[in-house]
Amino acid sequence: MYSVKLGLKSLWRERWINILSVLTIGVGFFVLAVVALLLLNLELASRRLPEKFTITVFLEDEISQRGILRIRKMIERATVVEKVDFISKEEAFEDLKKSLKDSAYILEGLDRNPLFPTFVIRLRKSAFDREKVEQLIKEIRGMRGVEDLVYGEEFLGVVSRFRVMIRLLSITLMGLFFVATVFVCYSTVKILFYRRKEEIEIFKLLGATGGFIRLPFLVEGSIIGLLGGLFSGGLLYGLFEISRRYVAGGVPIITGLNPVLTVVAILPVFGVVLGVIGSAIAVGRVKF
Amino acid sequence: MYSVKLGLKSLWRERWINILSVLTIGVGFFVLAVVALLLLNLELASRRLPEKFTITVFLEDEISQRGILRIRKMIERATVVEKVDFISKEEAFEDLKKSLKDSAYILEGLDRNPLFPTFVIRLRKSAFDREKVEQLIKEIRGMRGVEDLVYGEEFLGVVSRFRVMIRLLSITLMGLFFVATVFVCYSTVKILFYRRKEEIEIFKLLGATGGFIRLPFLVEGSIIGLLGGLFSGGLLYGLFEISRRYVAGGVPIITGLNPVLTVVAILPVFGVVLGVIGSAIAVGRVKF
């Protein structure tokens, strides 16, 4: 259709201003993508936190193998539990020695192993739920054969608060950056539109329909969006590669940015969508 | 001068497109400022890391007060040292008890205090220098009255690598974001300039000098930059206030962003400078 060709031609005719637009949008996308990846990875990192949180259950010294098994089963049934490890008296002593490191000599004077057999419970990282964890702790405390239980009560609170904060921050910032990028797209297309007001006026007077007028802008907007997306994808991939190759061992904040290649691939699609939406809004309703 | 008035008038005449420009630039600055603050605070946080790094020096059990003083003076003379704390045998034992927490009962069977009097050396956060620290460690080891010395040899390496990485990342990202923002400014002014090509052509034919043609653009560019700066400052301050008030306890990553108010104040100045430079580049040399 001629209207489509018109958009393509206009792309070339106004190539300088279009290159500016592509670069502007590209940079916007790039910023958005980098920030999004940083936040996503921060969120992922914060999700890993509760995994490190463990509940240590001290069992009675003279507990039977059967008792141990019974308690283990009880614990494993809870949904928040990821893994349960049993540590015998002897293993516990070795562990303590290791953790004391250079001060391990203080244990030398001991005449007997003062430690208890223990269960170390690792909590599941997904579906981390403070209430359920507290419920579990209560249950374990009530079980026969359990001497004592150690858990980071305060730490637990901190973790879940931190998670909420990170999530809130992510959503706020992502929202802001998204609005900013859409805005850059919109204003770019709007400026293109302003520049062509006269042309549109003439087209209308010559009998062009609304579709004929709108279509070239949509084509142009989508291609500018596509190129902007490709450009930002290129930038991102470049940043990724450079940081991987030239920084000793790689900058983990960047190389660790997990789905970097997925994002690189998605950016152009995102560009086309935004370009079309931006153009549609910028052109608006065609009046005669 | 009329030329200045021209710039002001044109600002009003093309207010819609100018508002778009202001918003675009404002969003650009905002993104830049937020990223800059995040990176700055990450850098500051990483500077605080070595502060937490301590060298623990165990002294001989029977060391004299004089000997203690002599070693202390030696240590204090080193430039990398921030603070030296002396912990007596008794204090050290209490500390150990605390750090063992619920397992402190294991110390009950001890017939004597097995610990040594110690110096805890806190390293200076500024001017952190791995080589000097290792030099100091070597010296301390060689001193009379020193039984042993514990320091995070590996940790030391990690810290300095982390510092380098953070700094590299900051510089790269800041550079990229700066280029992006300047670019948005430039393309905004360039688009304004494109729009007024015809007007400029007419001005020239009527006998306007280069200065007369350039000045309105500089005025307009600087005001758009100023408004963009104010807008971004407002956004930043808004984000700051909202996060302070409505998020329980404040989002530390934002409220902790240290010089937020300074940045809010600097943004408009930054905007004017960029606006003027952008305009000057966009207008370029006036040919007749």
Added chain:
Amino acid sequence: MIAFSEVTKVYENITALRKITFSIGKGEFCFITGPSGAGKSTLLKLIYLAEKPDEGRINIAGWDSDRLKMSSIPYLRRNIGIVFQDFKLLSNRNVYDNIAIALRIRGVPEREIKDRVHEALKLVNLRHKVDSYPDMLSGGEQQRVTIARAIVGDPTVLLADEPTGNLDVDNTAGIMRIFREINAKGTTILFATHNKELFRHTGLRVLTLDGGNLVSDVGG
């Protein structure tokens, strides 16, 4: 074909047309004259629907301007060829494209467009300027491109607003000849001009406007 009844057009503080009534039959060739600011262009704008009347009714080819849906305006305009007083050429397209666009808008196939554009350019003596851009043309050449664009679509109505203001005697005669030929084939023509020489001895109908009033309607 075109009927005005008691049409008034007011711009902010000025009455550009005051209670104008006239009607033009199919295939007529009618001049509109009057001094600068008389309302000639405004009258044409009302016909091609670039302006709406404040009072009165306009009927174009059976369509009542009041009751016309906005979406059908383009299709009405496709039957009207317009020579704009200020040319309205697309400055970023060459002569060929400026003329072809009128056909492309109508969805005419590209091969047919080529023949018709070249034919129109031949009529206005501008075949050698086919690749030029408007700002590389002289005033008179631009005006002739505008004329070529107006006639290339074989319109049923041709509105010409001061189409010879920038043309010398010979070119003017050429354009007048073309218009007479088109008219002979059945196209209704409205020709706004301040140049009384153009219609003095033709015996064609002349509407004279002055200060927004229709002061005379003679001939035809």
Added chain:
Amino acid sequence: MIAFSEVTKVYENITALRKITFSIGKGEFCFITGPSGAGKSTLLKLIYLAEKPDEGRINIAGWDSDRLKMSSIPYLRRNIGIVFQDFKLLSNRNVYDNIAIALRIRGVPEREIKDRVHEALKLVNLRHKVDSYPDMLSGGEQQRVTIARAIVGDPTVLLADEPTGNLDVDNTAGIMRIFREINAKGTTILFATHNKELFRHTGLRVLTLDGGNLVSDVGG
């Protein structure tokens, strides 16, 4: 005042002016005529330095066009009033500002500008349109604004390119009268037009161009 010697101007594939030689004295009133595309506008463009000659030399008020520094072009242009064939009005400024801009560029104080703009508007009969924007004006009104802008600065040379193409007989007569008055005060005038009626009985000098050649130079 203005002297062309063997001036040739070539645009890409076309020779717009070929070895043109003539000279115009201070205070002269000279017409330039010829058919569409003859090179009239090109000749004027060479005088106001919008185009450079490819061959030959042009001398304007003692300045040699070859040796003129780019930075002094604005100052030379300030002595030249130009009526552009395509008007070149600023579409985003009203009539007052469009005329005043010519004086503002020269640094004339605002109070003086007001008087002079109103005087110029009175001369072209447009005082009632002082606040209108160009697209609210009829073709002839726009042309008169352009004329007012050209004369408001009391130029030593006035270049008028088809300044009456959109004007009716009465307005044309008015403009011619103004030009004669300005000329009587010492302004040199070059008046390009295809309308032979304008100079037929004036006895003024007429340069005739055709296809880029100077084919006659009579009167004066």
